[in-house]
Amino acid sequence: MSIILAGVSHHNTPLSIRERLYFPEGDMSDWLDRLADYRGLEERLILSTCNRVEVYSAVEDYDQGLDAIHRFFLESRDIGAEELSAHLYVHREDEATRHLFTVASSLDSMVVGEPQILGQVKEAYRVAQASGHAGKALTNLFSRAFRVAKKIREQTPIGESPVSVSSVAVDLAKRIFGSLAGKNVLLLGAGEMGEAAARHLKASGADNLHVANRTLARAQELASRLKGGVVSFDNLEGALIDADIVIASTAAQGFILDKPIVASALEQRRDAPVFLIDIAVPRNVAPEVNDLEDAYLYDVDDLQSVAADNLRGREEVARDARAILENEVETYLARQQAEELRHTFAAIRFFAESMRREEVEKTVSRLPGLGEDGRETLDAMTKALVNKLLHHPFAVLRRMAEEDVEGISVESVQKLFGVEPESDAGPSEASTEEPD
Amino acid sequence: MVAILIACYLASALTHLYLLCTGRSAGVVYGIGALLAGFALHTLMLGVSFATSAPEGWGLWLSGMAWVIILMYLIVYARYRDIALGGFAVPAAFILEGYASAFPGVWGAGSIAVQGYLLKGHAVLALLSWGAFFLLFASALMYLVQSQQLKSRRPSAWLHRLPSLDILDDLNHKILYFGFAFLTASLLLGSMWAKSRHGAYWSLDPVRTWPLILIWGAYGLLLVCRLTRSWKGKRSAVFSMVAFFAALLALVVHF
Numbered sequence: 019m020s021i022i023l024a025g026v027s028h029h030n031t032p033l034s035i036r037e038r039l040y041f042p043e044g045d046m047s048d049w050l051d052r053l054a055d056y057r058g059l060e061e062r063l064i065l066s067t068c069n070r071v072e073v074y075s076a077v078e079d080y081d082q083g084l085d086a087i088h089r090f091f092l093e094s095r096d097i098g099a100e101e102l103s104a105h106l107y108v109h110r111e112d113e114a115t116r117h118l119f120t121v122a123s124s125l126d127s128m129v130v131g132e133p134q135i136l137g138q139v140k141e142a143y144r145v146a147q148a149s150g151h152a153g154k155a156l157t158n159l160f161s162r163a164f165r166v167a168k169k170i171r172e173q174t175p176i177g178e179s180p181v182s183v184s185s186v187a188v189d190l191a192k193r194i195f196g197s198l199a200g201k202n203v204l205l206l207g208a209g210e211m212g213e214a215a216a217r218h219l220k221a222s223g224a225d226n227l228h229v230a231n232r233t234l235a236r237a238q239e240l241a242s243r244l245k246g247g248v249v250s251f252d253n254l255e256g257a258l259i260d261a262d263i264v265i266a267s268t269a270a271q272g273f274i275l276d277k278p279i280v281a282s283a284l285e286q287r288r289d290a291p292v293f294l295i296d297i298a299v300p301r302n303v304a305p306e307v308n309d310l311e312d313a314y315l316y317d318v319d320d321l322q323s324v325a326a327d328n329l330r331g332r333e334e335v336a337r338d339a340r341a342i343l344e345n346e347v348e349t350y351l352a353r354q355q356a357e358e359l360r361h362t363f364a365a366i367r368f369f370a371e372s373m374r375r376e377e378v379e380k381t382v383s384r385l386p387g388l389g390e391d392g393r394e395t396l397d398a399m400t401k402a403l404v405n406k407l408l409h410h411p412f413a414v415l416r417r418m419a420e421e422d423v424e425g426i427s428v429e430s431v432q433k434l435f436g437v438e439p440e441s442d443a444g445p446s447e448a449s450t451e452e453p454d
Numbered sequence: 455m456v457a458i459l460i461a462c463y464l465a466s467a468l469t470h471l472y473l474l475c476t477g478r479s480a481g482v483v484y485g486i487g488a489l490l491a492g493f494a495l496h497t498l499m500l501g502v503s504f505a506t507s508a509p510e511g512w513g514l515w516l517s518g519m520a521w522v523i524i525l526m527y528l529i530v531y532a533r534y535r536d537i538a539l540g541g542f543a544v545p546a547a548f549i550l551e552g553y554a555s556a557f558p559g560v561w562g563a564g565s566i567a568v569q570g571y572l573l574k575g576h577a578v579l580a581l582l583s584w585g586a587f588f589l590l591f592a593s594a595l596m597y598l599v600q601s602q603q604l605k606s607r608r609p610s611a612w613l614h615r616l617p618s619l620d621i622l623d624d625l626n627h628k629i630l631y632f633g634f635a636f637l638t639a640s641l642l643l644g645s646m647w648a649k650s651r652h653g654a655y656w657s658l659d660p661v662r663t664w665p666l667i668l669i670w671g672a673y674g675l676l677l678v679c680r681l682t683r684s685w686k687g688k689r690s691a692v693f694s695m696v697a698f699f700a701a702l703l704a705l706v707v708h709f
Contacts, residue, residue, distance in 0.1 A: 172480045178614060193604060193613055196620035288684035291619060308605065311688055320607040331611065 019060060019155050022080060023114040024087045024106055025072030028128050031105040038096045041066040046142070047149040053090050054151060058082035061153040063146040063160075065121075067138045069128055074118070076155035080110060115159065116347045122163040123170045124177065125339055131177030131332045136167050158354075166346045173342060176335045179328035183211075183321045184218040186328070187295050191219065191263055194293050194314060198223040204249070204261035205229045206274065208236040211297045212267030216244055219263060230257060232268070258283035264294045266302035276304040284312055297321070358428050359419050363412060365437040370408065374400045455499060456555045462492025463520075463548040466540075474541035477615045482537055489544060493524050496551075515581065516554035520547035522585030526632075530589075530625065536617045539625070542592035572647035579640035584705075586633030587673070590626060591698035594691035597622040601688055623687055626694060627680060634673050641670055665704030672697045 026036055041049050041064055053062045053073070061076035073090070077083030091102055109117045120126045122139045143160045146152035152160070170176065180189045188198075195201055201224045205216045208231045216227060227246030231237035234248070241248045249257040258264065258279065268274060275294070280303075284292065291312040296303040301317055308315040316324075378400055382393055415431060469485030472478075500521055503514060527543035530536075600616045603609040616622070676693050679685040685693075 173478065175477045175614075178477070190604065190609075192618060193600070193609075194619050196618040196624075289686035289689065290684075291687060308607070312686075314604045316607060323608065327608065 019076050019078060020080060020111050021074065021114045021155065021159060022077050022083045022087075022108070022110045023072055023074045023117060024084065024108045025065070025070060026105045026107070027070035027072070027126070029126075030107065035097070035101065035105060036069070036071060039071040039091065040068070041071065043141075046145045047151075049094070050146060050149055050151045052094060056086035056090055058086045061146075061156045062151040063142055063156055065139060065142040067135065070121070070126075072121075074114070074156060074159075076153065084108060112347070112351055115350060116343075118159060118163050119166045119343050119347055119350075120340075122167040123339060123343060124167070125170075125336050125343065129181055129329070129332075130336050133177055136164070139167075140164060162346075162350050166343060169346070170339045170342055174335050174339045176332060176339055179331055181325050181329045181332070183297070183318070183325060184215050186321050186324045187215050187265075187316070188218050188222045190314070190316065190324075191224070191293050192222070194291055195262060198263075200226065201262040202260050203227045203246075203263045203265065204257055205240070205244075205246075206254075206264065206266045206302065207231060207268030207270075207298065208233075208240045209267040209269070209298070212265050213240065213244070215265050215267075215295060215297060216246075219265075220244065224263060228257065228261075230254065255279055255283060258292075259286045262290070262292060264292065264303075266294065266296045267298045268302055269298070270302060271300060273304040274302050275307065277306045277310065280307045280313055281310055284310055287312075295321070355419060355428070359415065362428050362432055362437070363415075365432070366408065366435050369435060369437050370404045374404050455495065459492050459495045459499065460548070460552055460555060462488045462495065463524075463544065463551055466492060467544040467548040470537055470540040470544045473537055474615055477611055485537065485540065485544075486531065489524065489528070489540075493521075493528065496521050496524070513554040515577065516550045518578070518581045519585055520550035520554070522581050523547045523550070523588060526585055526589055526629070534617065534621055534625075536621065538596060538616050539589065539592060542595075543589060546588060572643050572650060576640050576643040576647055579636045579643060583633045583636035583640055584701075586629050586636060587698055587701055590629045590633055590694045593622050593625040593629060594694035594698075597626065597691040598688065598695075601691075619687065623690070626690055630673065630677055630680065630694070634670075634677050637670055637673065641666060665707045669697070669701045669704045672700060 026039055028036070043066070046064060046066070049064055050062055053059060053064070058077055058079055059075040060078060063074040065072045065074065073087050075083055075087065088099075088102065088106075091097060091106070092099055117126070118139075122136055124131050124133070124135045127135050139160070143152060143156070147157065180186045191198060191201075198219065203216060203219055203224050203226065205212055205227065208229070220227060227241075227244055228249045229237045229241040229244070229246055230249045230251045231240070232251050234251075237248045237251075254274070258275075261283075264275070266275065280292070280294070289312055291314060294303050294307060294313060294315040296315065296317040299318060303315055303317070305315070305317070307313050378393075378396055381396060382388060385392075388396070411431075466485050466489040469481050469488065473481055473485060496517075500514075500518060523543050524547045527540050527547075530539050596616050597619060599612065600619055600622060603613045603616075604619070617625075676685070676690065676697065679693075680690060
């Protein structure tokens with residue numbers, strides 16, 4: 019049984035095509051049932067997010083499996099054969115393993131390190147497993163992928179630094195104030211950007227919010243939406259004294275907060291720091307304000323460059339993460355291979371043993387004069403023969419597997435002996451001892 | 455015993471520095487575990503030497519200083535769950551302890567044998583206050599670095615390795631309280647000892663006493679400013695650092 023995966027992602031496929039391939043989350047198990055109608059897909063799983071749509075399957079026959087997935091996409095989604103072939107990537111075995119580990123660890127995401135993808139992969143697996151579509155092969159693969167993703171989160175700081183303007187602002191506020199609980203936020207202006215930043219701060223614990231706007235009605239409207247209070251725009255100096263965090267996003271031309279205003283507020287705040295987030299264009303806060311000892315001023319450019327730095331930082335961390343990942347892929351594949359080899363040996367031994375017994379019985383029935391002693395001798399002789407015949411090929415195979423020699427695959431050995439390792443005549447009954 | 459203790463502190467110091475410099479969090483449990491093991495051993499050893507004999511020699515006092523620093527760091531860690539201060543405290547404790555065990559009598563064993571409860575108390579309280587002032591210095595340094603990071607508007611990775619300004623200022627405040635209280639008590643016991651020994655509170659050489667009074671005054675001034683004028687943040691941090699260097703000088707003069 020081998021793993022195959024086919025899908026599209028944000029790397030090579032525009033949203034206009036991804037959205038046509040997207041499977042809504044709600045009826046995923048129905049889609050899996052439909053996928054099961056195609057022959058050749060022993061185990062099935064669909065990972066469908068806004069950035070990728072991928073089908074994972076365990077197959078006996080690679081070509082048959084790929085063909086089934088192709089037909090499934092064509093017959094269930096609104097896409098033509100040519101368009102599909104142009105965008106669909108296909109990975110099998112080692113490559114499929116590596117790809118899944120990379121996806122689950124968020125190293126293949128549009129924003130590297132974003133935390134949602136692992137949850138989405140887990141959910142996809144949960145649905146497939148609960149509806150009986152994921153068996154042993156996919157379970158092995160996915161549970162390993164979850165462990166690798168966890169390890170990478172623990173051992174690298176990937177995903178720790180924020181990469182959007184609002185979340186950078188919240189992060190900086192936390193670096194100044196520690197916990198944001200009980201902090202006063204003053205929102206100047208009723209613009210959309212300001213509202214988004216205020217919401218973000220509120221969600222992070224800064225629940226004491228006031229809005230000031232030139233048009234009082236808009237201030238009241240926004241304040242009721244954000245469950246905050248309203249302060250008069252004419253009394254900014256007073257409001258500034260109480261504010262720990264100021265978000266400025268008015269449409270004013272020219273600075274509404276200059277150095278003397280902030281300085282006098284700081285004086286009355288008795289050295290308590292103030293964090294000013296100026297996301298207005300043109301700017302609302304004079305840049306000299308940052309020269310004041312306890313004022314920390316960030317404008318939109320500052321926030322964006324911090325976000326960009328963080329994103330670059332993540333890419334550097336991703337290099338470390340990929341090294342860990344590569345290691346994990348190798349360990350996993352080596353273990354899989356050893357497992358498969360063991361199954362193959364057991365199946366061959368089972369096959370040889372049943373053939374030997376059959377022949378011994380035949381011989382015994384043809385030689386009625388053979389006593390108990392003779393029968394035992396015959397038994398021992400045939401056993402020795404089987405062991406001696408198998409000893410050398412097994413030793414060679416094991417060595418080749420260890421040294422990773424290309425050439426003889428486990429499949430070709432299985433074909434040579436006409437055995438299937440996971441056939442019904444399971445190897446569990448056969449002796450798994452190695453020939454001496 | 456001492457070798458195990460030093461190995462524990464070294465392992466913990468390296469872990470703390472590694473965590474602080476890489477921003478990782480995976481090894482915290484090892485760093486704290488090694489520290490707790492070392493600290494337990496350290497407590498036992500110091501307890502035995504204080505109980506059984508008159509403490510003698512510089513080595514023991516340096517070891518005591520290391521113990522105090524670790525104790526305070528562990529309290530801070532329990533409160534804030536932040537290892538940044540440990541990046542200063544644990545290496546300092548390792549160096550003090552290592553020095554103490556390598557040269558136990560380097561400045562003359564027995565030369566400052568401490569007899570009598572007054573002098574013992576004076577010395578122990580002095581240790582506590584010096585440990586606190588060292589941590590005060592470390593927290594002030596971190597405050598200045600963190601504040602600079604935020605001011606620069608292009609913060610580096612250190613932004614996330616150091617605690618928030620709020621925590622650092624809170625630390626500064628609390629450690630100052632303790633340090634000043636211990637120093638005050640230590641000076642009182644010291645002068646009482648001088649009275650019992652020489653019949654006068656300030657009979658010692660003025661060169662030995664005045665630096666200590668000045669340091670007491672400096673930390674006292676900082677405390678008063680924090681309380682009455684709400685000195686916070688950067689001003690307090692800079693003052694703490696200057697006071698620490700002055701205090702080191704004063705200590706050298708005192709002995």
